[in-house]
Amino acid sequence: MVTEAEIRTFVDGATHYFAIAANQPAAIGSPYLVTEGLPAVHEYSGLIGISGRRQGAVCFTAPRAMLMVLLMRMNETDTSEANMRDLIGEVANTISGNARRDFGADFVISVPDVHTTRKGETLPLPVNIRSFVIPINWRSHSAKLIVCLD
Amino acid sequence: MAAAPLKLLIVDDSNIIRRRIARSPAVDRLAVVGAAANGVEAIELCRATNPDLVTMDLTMPEMDGVACVEKLVAMKPDILILVVSALSDKATAVEAIRRGANGFLCKPFTDRQLDEALAELLAGH
Incomplete structure (x- = not known):
């Protein structure tokens, strides 16, 4: 089960990412526990498998419109599908990697597994572990960080 | 005659990060000689381009950055490597x-x- 302090690590990671990479802070909503089923996701999701001392996954999920603006904020002119997928994976990788500052080196992260989904579709998250969702609001867009750790 | 700029090889599995580093003002004084998406590509490009300096991601497919650092140093002991990682x-x-x-x-x-x-890396060597 994820502790409040551990959720704080991911909240701080998401805040730090937008402040530095996009040079514009994000507003983080109140984290909540998904009590039934799997969390809903946006069009693009970057899934990081977690192994070592903890098992599970961390996922950053966002709509295409948000990724487009984020790329532009990063002075990236290539807004191709390939770069959208690259970005969603990189955000997930960066926030998960930064969490090792608190979790330690035995919080082992995989390379990103990128998914594009339609409305109503879910991700292959562990079904036996409850997910915490951290809402992220940036400019006029909403994204989520999903933390699913045993 | 001005000295030739130092040669930089960028290694990261993210195309966005590779491009981000390549167009950064920080590398204006360097010559970017290649960009690799994993450790295996990095070793091939190192052989082909003989870089002075490498920016190296750690979490990558095929061969991760830590293994690649060790191989590059064995190939070229005077190479300078800046690890750029989320870890x-x-x-x-x-x-x-x-x-x-x-x-x-x-x-x-x-x-x-x-x-x-x-700058810190270059000043120290």
């Missing part, structure tokens, strides 16, 4: 340095942080 725990930085890296910059980074990290 922000102290043990990872220490291990990368132990394998032969010369500096560590944590992602996400600003242009200024990249500039300072490269």
Whole structure:
């Protein structure tokens, strides 16, 4: 089960990412526990498998419109599908990697597994572990960080 | 005659990060000679381009950055390697340095942080 302090690590990671990479802070909503089923996701999701001392996954999920603006904020002119997928994976990788500052080196992260989904579709998250969702609001867009750790 | 700029090889599995580093003002004074998406490509490009300096991601497919650092240093002992990674725990930085890296910059980074990290690396060697 994820502790409040551990959720704080991911909240701080998401805040730090937008402040530095996009040079514009994000507003983080109140984290909540998904009590039934799997969390809903946006069009693009970057899934990081977690192994070592903890098992599970961390996922950053966002709509295409948000990724487009984020790329532009990063002075990236290539807004191709390939770069959208690259970005969603990189955000997930960066926030998960930064969490090792608190979790330690035995919080082992995989390379990103990128998914594009339609409305109503879910991700292959562990079904036996409850997910915490951290809402992220940036400019006029909403994204989520999903933390699913045993 | 002005000295030739130092040659930089960029290694990261993210195309966005490779492009981000390549167009950063921090690398204006360097000549980017290649960009690799994993450790295997990096070794091939190192052989082909003989870089002076490498920015190296750690979490990559095929061959990760720590293994690649060790191989590059074995191939070219005087190569300078700046690890640029999201893995922000102290043990990872220490291990990368132990394998032969010369500096560590944590992602996400600003242009200024990249500039300072490269300047520090070059000043020390």
